[in-house]
Amino acid sequence: MKLQTLALFCAVSLLLFSGCGGISPKPSDETKIDKTLPIVKLTQNGVVEDMNSIAFEWNAITDERVKGIYVYKQRNxxxxxxxRHYKTLENRFTTHFLDNxxxxxxxxTYSFKTFSKNAESQMSEMKIVSSLPVLQSVVWIKSIENMPRAAKIIWRPHANQKVKSYIIERKTLEEESWKRIATIDGRLNAEYIxxxxxxxxxYKYRVKVVTFDNITSTPSEIVQVVTKPLxxxxxxxxxxxxLPRKIEINWEKSEAKDFARYHLYRSTSSNGSYELIAKLYNPTFTDIVEEDAKEYFYRVSVVEKNGLESIHNKISIQGITLMKPQTPSLLEAKLVNNKIEINWKNKDSRVVxxxxxxxxxxxxxxxxxxxxVDIKGLKFTDPEIGPNTTYYYKVYAIDAYGIKSKPSIEVQVKTPAGVRDNSKKEEITQDKPSRPVNKEVEVIVPTQDFN
Structure with missing residues (x-):
């Protein structure tokens, strides 16, 4: 029990003595002034100023009574x-002080006092010192504009060896404050893209420099950049x-200075999804389409050498392949003189x-x-028929390009048992009137257009 109490007492005593030993002496109003103590005198070049620090040098103190030096400071x-008291230097052999x-x-304003065990010296001569102004930024800066979606800033490397990096700041005409967008390390670096x-x-840009002791300069001259338009x-x-089964698209030739090519887009609807179908160097394109009356919508853009593409989502043009000819309208189908005769009409001038x-x-x-095939008129006579047979007929119109219309309505004719069998015995006639006979005629006449 006694051993534990002794150990605890020693530990507390050690802490107390350690804490007291770390406290630096400070001047006191009750401390007397000893005029015999030496006064701090700065050397001939005893003050060196910098932007964020000031250094002092004084003559050595040889008086053995001196324990240290008090430093006083005031911001003017x-x-x-x-x-006021600012720092305590606890060694009389100290001859330099750096204020960071x-x-x-x-x-x-600075002043110094020496102090002994029980007294202080008189105040030294007051020294008014000004720190250096902030480092100026680069003295020359230039912008390179009319670049595609980019801007280039170049400057002359700073002459001060303390510079370690450059801060690039940017803002637009709409923004009120500057934004830091990059830090370029290395004093000899001289550009940013x-x-x-x-x-x-x-866009507007400016540059600041940063020193190794982290002092940031004033901003440089402001330069402006306008990026390249589309x-x-x-x-x-x-x-x-x-046009039959093709669509030709034409447009006015682009006068873009850096023209590279055209992009042609196609969609099945005006507001649908457009697919890039061709990259062209001439203002014309033929789209081959294997369908009649096929509708497409097209958009064309201009692409320049740097990849900038013009706006093309506001203008769409419609193209259609040639429609099918008008479907023939059947008028009648009749059985006469052992032949089936079909008549129709069609007002489409394209039909040949x-x-x-x-x-x-x-x-x-x-x-x-x-x-x-190759029926020229508006009538078809079929002599190749036989008895007790049902025949079905459909008529197609064909234009000069070979495009065939949709079929007419299908007409049905059933021959009676008394019809002579002429299957493959007579030549079929096209648009030729048959000779009149006295035989009974079976006629199928629609009350209106079959279609």
Whole structure:
């Protein structure tokens, strides 16, 4: 028990003595002034100023009574500021003092006292010192504009060897404050390229330098950059609507200075998703389409050498392949003189000929189909018929490009048992009147257009 109490007492005593030993002496109002103690005298070049520090040098103190030196400091031109104790140097052999708590371009007053065990010396001569102003930024800066979505800033490397890096700041015409966008390490670096910018947009830049002791300079001159605008959109886009199974798109040639190519986009609807289908160097394109009356919508853009593409989502042009000819309208189908005669009408001026598809059926499984082409008129006479047979006919109109219309309504004719079997015995006539006979005629006449 006694051993534990002794150990605790020693530990507490050690802490107390250690704490007391770390306290630096300070001047006291009750301390007497000893005029015999030496006064601190600065050397001839005893003050060196910098932006964020001030250094002092004085003659060595040889009086053995001196225990150390008190440093007094005052910030001038500051309301309520007065000369006060600032630091204590606890070694009489000290001849230098460095103050790092300094604001650039600010005036200070310093004074010194030596102190002994029970007294202080008289105050030394007061020294008014001003820290150096903040380092100036680069003296020359230039911007390179008209770049695609980018800006380049160049400057002359700073001459001060203390410079370690450059701060790049930027703002737009709409912004009120500057934004730091990059830090470039190395005094000899002399350029910065800003990317990802808007097209045809104004940006402002300035540069600050940073020293190795982290002093930031004043900003440089402000330079302005206008990024490169997009190429002008294409004009007068036209697309055909009357060509067979193709659409031709034409537009006015671009006058862009850095023209590279055109991009042609296509969609099935005006506001749909457009797909890039061609990269072109001439203002024309033929889109081959394997469908009649097929509709597409097109957009064209201009692309310049740097990849900038003009706005193209505001103008769409419609193109259509040539439509099918008008479908023939059947007027009548009749059986006369052992022949089936079909008549129709068609007002489409594009039509140059017709074709007739014939199907015959004599039983459930006995059926055949054939087509008669190059019919020039509006009538078809079929002599190749037999008794007790059902015949089905459809008529197609064909234009000069070979485009075939949709089929007419299918007409059905059933021959009676008394019809002579002329299958493959007579030549089929096209638009030729049959000779009149006195035989009974079976006629199928629609009350209105079959279609």
């Amino acid at each position: 031109n500051l309301e309520g500021s007065e000369l 708590d300094v604001i650039p371009n600010t005036s200070y 800003d990317t990802g910018l808007k097209d045809d947009y104004v 190429p002008n959109p294409v004009k007068h886009i036209v697309a055909t609507t009357d 000929k017709y074709s007739v598809v014939k199907k015959s059926k004599t039983g459930w499984f006995d059926a055949k189909e054939e087509e008669f």
